[in-house]
Amino acid sequence: MTLLSVEGLTIDLPPGADRRHAVEDVTFALEREEILCVVGESGSGKSMTAHAIMGLLPKAVTVSSGAIRHHGTDVLSLPEKQQRALRGGRISMIFQEPMTALNPLMRVGDQIDEVLRYHTQLDRAARRARVVELLASVGLPEPEHLRRSYPFRLSGGQRQRVMIAMALAVQPDVLIADEPTTALDVTTQKQILDLIREVQATRHMGVMFITHDFGVVAEIAHRVAVMQHGRVVEIGRAADVLNRPQHPYTRQLISAVPHLIEHRADFARAGAPLLKAEGVSKTFHLGGGLFRPAKTVVAGEDISLEIHPGETVGLVGESGSGKSTLGRSVVGLIRPEKGRILFDGTDLLALSRRQFRPWRKHVQMVFQDPYASLNPRHTVGDIITQGPVAFGEDRRTAMDKARRTLELVGLDASALTRFPHEFSGGQRQRISIARALALEPKLLVADEPVSALDVSVQAQVLDLLEELRHRLNLSMLFITHDLRVAAQVCDTIAVMQRGRIVEIGPARDVFSTPRHAYTRQLLDAIPGKAWSIPEDLTPVRRRGMAS
Amino acid sequence: MNADFWHAYARNKGAVVGLVFLALVVALAALADVLFPGSPWDMATAPFQPPLSDDAPLGSDTLGRDIASGIAHGARVSLLIGLTSTLVAVLIGVLLGAVAGFYGGRVDDAVMRFTELFQTIPNFVLAVVLVAIFTPSITSIVLAIAIVSWPPLARLARAEFMSLRTREFVQAAVTTGQSNATIILRQILPNSLSPIIVSASLMVATAILLESSLSFLGLGDPNMMSWGYMVGAARTVIRQAWWMSFFPGVAILLTVLALNLVGEGLNDAMNPKMARRGRA
């Protein structure tokens, strides 16, 4: 039975936007008892479509044609009062960012109670009972106590569960989930995906699940719709789209998915290690004052690893695991209180700030956020030459070198006089890499360098890093939360949990025979691990093989 | 300040009007001696002349001085004091705030306690006390206004510096070997200027209000004819001569309004995202 039918939907953007339509002539249907995944990159219009269904479009954006039928009735033509009755009642939605999706000044239980108050005739006691029941059904502990908590006391995963409870309060038949797990840790993501799957099955609902991650699609979808630039380019059963994609864009997206590479050649460790970290520990003390003790956060405890010349070591962990600590210590942004970091034999941590300076040239960093890592008021040329100039090189020579560095990262020399805002996210990361390479370092610390990028761009930047490290015989410390991404580029992988390294070894071993329970948990949580990318779409991915 | 900026600025009609009016006031101040030669303290005609009289287009005051002349010369005083005191306040505030925001820790704590202290003190009362004790003069007035006005600027500068210090491009500057001084001057400062400039332009308006209030109470520089003084001097004769208080007050109102509009316009132009919000 068709629950929701989107027919020829076209949504106009206000004049001055980079294209006329956010969404153009989109048609698809959501059946009962199925999870339909809508996949696309940023700007594909997938989120806009969802907002249109819920009547949550911003004022400047309007539906110019098409219909959205719920059980046959066109939702868009209904008067506002009836639309509101549907919203939260028969059709509900959960959003991406759990940290900001709940009213910070209202108790969690009250926020769920609100839905019941305005959609049902239940009295206070009945509502209260139902709230507790709902919280329990989404797996939250101590629901009677939790309902009186304020959102700030809950973790991201817990808040998302509350959102789901809120969405299910009045037994809707359609649930729209707009990237609900994108902002969550991979283990939490698995729990939420399991929850949504269970909910959908037991309540016989139709779920429209929006995501950019094909792994998630492989994990939960019954059917898939692929969107690009506001149009649906492919739609069909999950097995068909994932294994026999027809449209070139779908094929491009799937081939860009980071995936376990079983064929990666073992890295031959030659000579003395370039970097040797021994027992590095760092604890942060936050707040504290006259009347309250400081909070301590263990950012790293007894971290030890080695990086040999030409090797890429990956530090994988979820948020709060301390994975950034070592990287930041090596480049001098953090000062650990214990341990040694030996670079080519010299203990960097024993050096004073001034003594450390010349060593900066050997270790450079690439940051996560392409929008915040470039000074918006400097030209690309200024940015790339800032390091060499700070170390005394004259501007002209530095600029010449910058031109060559830009070439290395695949950008045209004309970029030198332009400003960051003229470039896309992927291009900005390339500029970031160029800046790091300008000082000709021996070790590159990449701190989540592709986490903020779209999947297809992500693949390009990872390819670039791979190419550069072979060409320049660069060593890399690659920090990421995504094991799949680590699998793409790392020779050795270290898994971190709560500040400690729980497992470390060659990538192949860590993936095929994980020893620590947490590693196994992480591997198990990878969405869609049962699915492998179709053979004909993996030509580019073979670089890790014996070359 | 390129073409894009002026386009964005011009979109706010109020801001354009404000800028035009401000230009007029500056012109009036500059040409005061030409338009109204002689001192505004001189007796120009008979006292208590209503507006549109022969020698006094806006009337004359209790001692026969030309009100229009007073307004023209007063423009100088207001603009001078407004700009200078704001400049001093900006220097103090930005310096303290930048140091607090950049270095953090105990330095930040100390500066913040100090700033909080000044923000708790009722600022107009302090200004009155300072000017009264150190005898009214341009210097004491400018310093008094600066001393009571710097805290919000310090808070702003501190917030900007704190937020920018942890921004990734600043961290990149650290890792590529730039010195602290270079980082502050070339990386952080240019990116923190726009809110400071907007704040400063709004502060000139507040400074003019403060100055006029001080002169109203009789704490203005005795050698300078200021708009506030004119209103204050006419306070007791308001029943008979409304124009003596009216016109100088209007002058203050329009100038401060113009400055506020310009400040808002600058804000909209430098932060285009904010500008669009109110109109969705």
Added chain:
Amino acid sequence: MPRIVLFIVQRLVKAVFVVLAIAVFNFFLVHAAPGDPAMVMAGEAGAADAKFIEQLRQQFGLDRPLIEQLGTYMGKVVQGDLGYSYRQQRPVLSLLMDRLPTTLALTLSAFVLALIGGVLLGTLAAMRAGTWSDTAITIVGLTAYATPIFWIGLMLILLFSVNLGWLPAFGIETVGAGYTGLAAFKDWVMHLILPVATLGLFYMAVYTRLTRASILEVRDMDFVKTARAKGLPEWRIVSVHILRNAILPVITVAGFQAGHLVGGSILIETVFALPGIGRLAFDAVLQRDYAVLLGIFLVTSVVVVVFNLITDLIYTLVDPRIEVAP
């Protein structure tokens, strides 16, 4: 210990520090001023009386080292001795205590008016952002904000007293009428209407602007979208979700504004000839009675500190995220 109590104690300690710091500041002002500190403390009138000056020298130990003087001064302040006004022939503290009620009545009423009026207008403007009513409110607000309050006061007197004769122009009571009980109260209120309206109008503009901006910002936040997605009626979204969150910065600013309001009372009481602390300040300036002036400075700071304490408390009650104690 319950969190609230711990919080209050913490804040009180801080408040005491602030007041002491201001007292120290006063002390150094007296000594930094041009001329002999004794003359400064005696004021213009007292300076003429040599015996009084000699008395002051002894009391404050003006020939002792600076540190000792500071100690003596602080000791006196803590005991409530803020000096003596030669001109008024009264101890400063008792003079101030007499005048305080009028000023408090004025500033508190103006504050309540400004806050309620400002929040209402700001909400209205924000909900109708972009329409003519929003523009109208914004323009009136901008103009009110740009107008010097002493001038508004004078113009209002001109309009309502001189021309229309509806309200009295000066003073706190109709002299010689001999009202008592309810009639006296009514008379008192009539005399306060114009001053409160004048002082309140300016700050109403501040709160209008702030509320409007805050609401517009909160309106775009994620949790408001969630509330919409729940199908709640618009009025509930505005009152419970938007307003409650938007009001937080207004409370913070209200705390800061206290000092400005008290300062504004100097101008208002001068214009309307009200027997409050502000008017006293004006007279003290004219008469160069610095002891009174410094006393006013201290007392008004105390008022502001108390006020800040109250707004801080209200803020923590409204926002559960503030960690009152570990």
